[in-house]
Amino acid sequence: MKILVITEQREGKWNPVGFETLVAAQQIAATQTGSRVTPAVIGKDVRGLAEELAANQVAEVLLVEHDLLKRYTPDGFAIALRQAIAQLQPDLILLPHTYQVRDYAPKLAASLDKGMIADCVGYRAEKERIVFVRQMFQGKTAADVTFIGAPPWFVSFQAGAFRGDQVSRGATRAPITAIKTDLRPEQIRTTPLELFREAKQAVDLTQAPILVAVGRGIKAPENIPLAAKLAKLMGGELAASRPICDEGWLPMDRQIGSSGQTVAPKLYLALGISGAIQHVVGMKGSRTIVAINKDQNAPIFEVADYGIVGDIFELIPALTEALEKTK
Amino acid sequence: MKVAVCIKQVPAKDAPLQITDSGAWIRETDIGFEMNEPDSFALEEALRLKEKHGGEVVALSMGPQRTKQVIKEALAKGADRGIHLEDDKFFLLDPLSSAKSIAAALKKDNFDLILTGLQSDDQGFGQTGVLLAELLGLAHATIIMQIELQGQRLKLKRELESGWFQWVELPLPAVLTIQSGINKVRYASLKGIMAAKKKEIAVIMRESLGIAGEPTQRVERIYVPQKAKRTEFIDGSPKEAAAKLLEKLRHEARVL
Numbered sequence: 001m002k003i004l005v006i007t008e009q010r011e012g013k014w015n016p017v018g019f020e021t022l023v024a025a026q027q028i029a030a031t032q033t034g035s036r037v038t039p040a041v042i043g044k045d046v047r048g049l050a051e052e053l054a055a056n057q058v059a060e061v062l063l064v065e066h067d068l069l070k071r072y073t074p075d076g077f078a079i080a081l082r083q084a085i086a087q088l089q090p091d092l093i094l095l096p097h098t099y100q101v102r103d104y105a106p107k108l109a110a111s112l113d114k115g116m117i118a119d120c121v122g123y124r125a126e127k128e129r130i131v132f133v134r135q136m137f138q139g140k141t142a143a144d145v146t147f148i149g150a151p152p153w154f155v156s157f158q159a160g161a162f163r164g165d166q167v168s169r170g171a172t173r174a175p176i177t178a179i180k181t182d183l184r185p186e187q188i189r190t191t192p193l194e195l196f197r198e199a200k201q202a203v204d205l206t207q208a209p210i211l212v213a214v215g216r217g218i219k220a221p222e223n224i225p226l227a228a229k230l231a232k233l234m235g236g237e238l239a240a241s242r243p244i245c246d247e248g249w250l251p252m253d254r255q256i257g258s259s260g261q262t263v264a265p266k267l268y269l270a271l272g273i274s275g276a277i278q279h280v281v282g283m284k285g286s287r288t289i290v291a292i293n294k295d296q297n298a299p300i301f302e303v304a305d306y307g308i309v310g311d312i313f314e315l316i317p318a319l320t321e322a323l324e325k326t327k
Numbered sequence: 328m329k330v331a332v333c334i335k336q337v338p339a340k341d342a343p344l345q346i347t348d349s350g351a352w353i354r355e356t357d358i359g360f361e362m363n364e365p366d367s368f369a370l371e372e373a374l375r376l377k378e379k380h381g382g383e384v385v386a387l388s389m390g391p392q393r394t395k396q397v398i399k400e401a402l403a404k405g406a407d408r409g410i411h412l413e414d415d416k417f418f419l420l421d422p423l424s425s426a427k428s429i430a431a432a433l434k435k436d437n438f439d440l441i442l443t444g445l446q447s448d449d450q451g452f453g454q455t456g457v458l459l460a461e462l463l464g465l466a467h468a469t470i471i472m473q474i475e476l477q478g479q480r481l482k483l484k485r486e487l488e489s490g491w492f493q494w495v496e497l498p499l500p501a502v503l504t505i506q507s508g509i510n511k512v513r514y515a516s517l518k519g520i521m522a523a524k525k526k527e528i529a530v531i532m533r534e535s536l537g538i539a540g541e542p543t544q545r546v547e548r549i550y551v552p553q554k555a556k557r558t559e560f561i562d563g564s565p566k567e568a569a570a571k572l573l574e575k576l577r578h579e580a581r582v583l
Contacts, residue, residue, distance in 0.1 A: 074457075074467060099488050103469045106422070106454035107461040115423045115543020118452055131547070136450055140344055141353075142552035147544050189466035193494035195487070210582070234583065246508025252490070259486055259506075267582040277451075288580040290572065291558075297344075299552075306575060307558045308568050318569035326573075 001032040004062070004090035004152075005039040006081065006105075008098055009049055010072070017096035019164035024123070024157050025094050026057060026168050031125035038062055040084055040179075042077060044070035050176045057168040062088065066181040073190040074104040076183060081108055084179045090152050092130075097156035099258075109154040116154035117145050119277070121161045138276040139299035159258070159281050202253055203237060210236025210267045213256055213283070214244055217272015217293065217312050221249040226316045227271055233323040236267070241279045257282035272312045275300025328382035328476070330373040331438045332406070333429060333459070335363040336390055336397040337449040350548030352419065362397045365444025369505040371512045372474060373442050374405045380476055383407045385436070389417045389429060395528065402523035403515035409528035416533040421542040426458030431536040434463065438500060440481075445470050445504045456504035467502040468495055472509050 005025045007018035022039055029035035040062035041049045050063045064084050068076050081104075085093065095101045097119045109116040121142075122133040131144045132155055147153045205211060212231035218224060224238075231238045238254060245255040256263055257279040268286035273279060275291070275298055283289070284303045291304035292315050301307045308315060338344065339359035347354055362370075373384045386401035388394045389412035398409035412432055420428065433441060441463075446453035460467030472492065473484035485493045486506050515523075561571045576583040 078461075099470055099486070102453055103457065103467075106457040107467070110423060110426070110458050110461040113423075113540070115421055116454065117544055118422075118454060134451075135552070136549055137338070137344055137353075138448055138451065139552070141346065141549045143549045144547040145544055146547055148542055189497055190468065191496040193496065195491055195493045197490050198492060242507070258488060260490065262489070267576065267580070288576070288582045289556075290576070295341075297551075301558050302552060302554050303556055304558045305556060305580065306572060307560045308562075308572065309560065310565060310568065314565035315569060318565040319573065322566075322569045322573055 001029070001035045001092060002088065002090040003029055003035060003037045003092045003094060004085065004088055005037065006093065006095045006101075007039055007041050007049075007053065008096055008100060009041060009043055009046060012046065012049070014049065015096065015098060016164050017098055017159045019167055020159065020162040021094050021096045021157050022056065022058075023162040023164060023166050027162070028092070028123060028125065028130065038088060038090070040064055040081075042069055042080060047176070054174045054176055055169060056174070057170040058174045060174050061176045063176055063178045064181055065178065066183045068183045068185060068188060069181070071192045072100055073188050073192055074107055075188045075190060077104045078108040078111060079183055079187055080179075080181045082111060083181055085112070085152060087179055093152050093154045095154070095156040097158045101156050105154060105156060112152065114152055114154060115147065116156065117147070118156045120155055120157050135277055138274065139280065139302070140297065158277065160284060198252060202251065205237055205239055205254065205256065205261050205263050208237040208263070209265050210234050210269075211239045211256070211263060211265045211283075211286075212236050212269045212271065213239040213241065213273060214250075214271050215241040215273030215279070216243050218244065218249075219272075221247070223313070224249055226313075226320075230316055230320050230323070233320060234267075234269070236265070236269075239263070241273050241276070270300050270304070271316065273300050274298045275303065328376060328380050328439045329385070329436070330376055330382060330440045330442060331385045331387055331433055331436065332366070332370045332373045332401065333441065333443040333455065334366040334370060334386055334388045334397050334401060335444075335447045335449075336360050336388060336394045337363045337447055340448070346549055346551070350550060351546075352549065360393055360396065362400055363444055363447045363449075365446060365448070365505065365507050367444070367512050368507050368509050369442040369444045370401050370404065370406070371510045372505055373440075374513070375510065376440070376474065376476070377405070382439070385410060385438070387429065387432065388412070389425065391415060391418055398528055399523055400515065402526045402528075403520040404513055405519060406526075408526055410531060411528050412531050412533070414531075414533045419546070421544045422452040422454040423458060423543050424538075424540065426455050426462055427538050427540060428533060428536060429455065430459050430462035431538055432531050433459070440499060441465070441502045443502070443504050445506055456502050460502035463502070465500050465502050466497040467504075468497060469504040470506045471503045472506050474503070
């Protein structure tokens, strides 16, 4: 089985999730006889990154370069990668499930009339086929999904599904193959403009040892101070899931998850957070996770070390009182 | 400006999910359904564009009879007409087959703009908008947080990861997927609900779209995921549970 891995870089810097996908490819390859793993790097002036990839245990590295690939556009990336796929003829194409991949990979697959199983968290190699595991219903259920029809098959893996530091290094350097990329300016309809960050970050949650995070279960903005007080008593910072920041109940710089910050404090207390994938990817590395939720089936309990099934409006005051007593 | 909004109906957020014995899907009896939340933001954005620039908003949904409810809701909020791909054959299709059906239904209307939410809260494939763009030969952008119309071009604020954003421009016609939180979603007024009763909902069956093609993937079964961690559940009254939890955090996990 020929496996193509599309890595991701921006302005010459790796998106580390690409290495997790490379690990997925190496692990899948180990289950299939005669497999070859070929990572690709796409952009402009990225030969140095291709050299880095070549040190890993891979068959070869594809270098997909063009002036028009300097900045990401869905048209440019889809056209260039289609040419790389035509040259390599892979069976399986693995991608990290980043915002950028979400933007072009379904288009790339559809242009070949192929399907993509997106946002997978794992796989099972069975006799003559591979079952991909993804989540549904915001993480409340898992699903086994298989491909129908002829390859190539497109799969994206969620951040954190594999460990990037488990990548196998190669005994020898792999060869680098430059793909002849034919791309014209008129084929690219999107004009990418500047990248920017919204207003300065007032707090750096990544540095907080303890985080008390609130989700939809907090119900109303006037309830936020209850959690804020608890956070202060515990010596931590207040954080939130996306809906709370969307509502404007807390500023965006307190948002944890794929569109906010990724944190790994020693203690993460999730109050009324259901645990949608987008939130969990931002906090599952925390040392100790406590979840309090009225729904015993909430997916947040899947990553929690300690759980209390109950009403946060009873438990927040109870915790606050107990902490005040011991102060 | 002629805008289409693709809206999915999904199980209500607090609906207790029970998986069917075959593991093919969830039990649909006794649970409520609602408009997929990201799609409600897309609808709101379409209505605002119409209020600002004039034109028409068409609400499209695909799925069984029950799905009509979200089209009616969109009409009550101000959409001008509806399209319902109402056919059991549209149920639980793979992403590419779904998009092919929707693209075929949208094609003849020549929309200036097609909006979808960034993903659905049930299957969560997150591909429909991008697939529609490819199938209809249109430019697209995803995870949009702001739309500015500049003549025949759009200036868009795209959300990237970790607090980053990017401005991009692209020509109309186009497909956009809308991020949750881009706006504040309106409620339907009583007047809107009354007016909706007179609005047209076109019903489309799959055969009439002339779509060929086999599915590209199959969901074999859904199931309750295996836990990544062993969770120690703490019970008792709120007071007891709070005391036990703090005890464990201090002396067992040693994080307090």
